[in-house]
Amino acid sequence: MHVPGYTEIRELGHGGTGRVMLAVRDSDGLVVAIKHLSETLRADAAFVAAFRAEAELIREIDSPHTARVLDYAEGEDDAVIVMELVDGVTLRRLLEHEGPTGAEAALVVLKGALLGLAEAHRRGVVHRDFKPENVLVTPDGDSKLVDFGVAARAGETAPRVGTPAYMAPEQWDDAPAGPATDVYAATLVFYECLTGHRPFHADDIAALAYQHLHLAPPLEEIDEPLRPLVGHGLAKEPAQRPESAEAFLAELEEAARAAYGEEWEPRGRAGLATLTLPLAALLPRPVPAGGGDGGVTSLFHNALTPAGKLAVTGGLVLATAAAVTSAFVIWSEPPGRSSGSALPPGTAVAPAAPATTSAPPTPSPAASRTPSPEPTPSEAATPAAVTPPVTDARLPSRAPVRNVAPPRSRPTGGPAAREPTREPVPTRTQRPEPSGPPSTTSPPV
Structure with missing residues (x-):
């Protein structure tokens, strides 16, 4: 046409x-x-x-x-x-090439995206698919939110849609999405900017749903002054989060000033521009x-x-091309399209074998740092926390949030191998004693 x-x-x-x-x-x-x-x-x-x-x-x-x-x-x-x-690159590409952005630059990314979300929320619109692929970073250190392909009116009941790694607990429960749903996803992206990885990882949809519904996010890698901000944005219940992007933006400004001073934003924009320019210059x-x-x-x-x-x-x-074609809808695929390993509503999940755990990769100072790619329902990443069997992928039973953080691997100070943990943990896989010359290996991604 x-x-x-x-x-x-x-x-x-x-x-x-x-x-x-x-x-x-x-x-x-x-x-x-x-x-x-x-x-x-x-x-x-x-x-x-x-x-x-x-x-x-x-x-x-x-x-x-x-x-x-x-x-x-x-x-x-x-x-x-x-x-x-839009003149810029996706936040996903920036994270893949540069790794964590640093706290002030991450705050700038979040602020720009929240400003876009705030205008949408004022119009009664919920994005429902906030993720790094849908945030564009410009060469002047600004950020824009794109791809409202699965947006809905606030409170509207709709089929379960979104990108699993960034879906709020209420989306897993098939509850109506509201502004607090976007706040949760935006906080997940903020966490990824700060650490280079997502707080929750799993090898299947049911396990990922369990983590979002029940496990508290690990905050140890977050700068201490920003932990309350991240914890508030990732609360399991929508009513316990900031009620809108505008409210969360006010909290962000206050936390940023308290932690980094009045000039945090100019420094953050300059740092973000420095990270973005080498990628934008390729266009x-x-x-x-x-x-x-x-x-x-x-x-x-x-x-x-x-x-x-x-x-x-x-x-x-172009970033725009990637952004406007990236909306992912799970369990509502049109006829003739496969949904991969996504589980349809009501599908029973047989008890799984004990899941192994692995720490998220620790970014190295090398320029080739690559955070974990965006998960899809068929992603085979190892879960970041113990994930007991779930009998219903649509609605894992709610339970009090446990403050469980995933184990984190730390670099060894020398060639000596570490002894395996003596405390029996049935659902975790122990590392065997190394035979032959010891060596240091990266944790599985």
């Missing part, structure tokens, strides 16, 4: 929901991203309606900390959303024909032709 008023240049990316095209608005040369719904999903009337609702929801949100929807078009053979093209930027900015988003170094088209070099990968 040709979108009137826009000239498409090339594909930026594609995913389960469709493809994203780089395009130029004919009237002023503005560079945009056009999201086309896939042919398979166009055959699903309910999904098309949800796609249309996504566009309507985002158009109501007017914030410099969200990617704007500029237009929506629907025809017999296509449905498209025209979106602002070429457009310059409009005839000079000046021409209203064109500064994203590529190449030139617009007089006809308003963009000459683009090969190998272009």
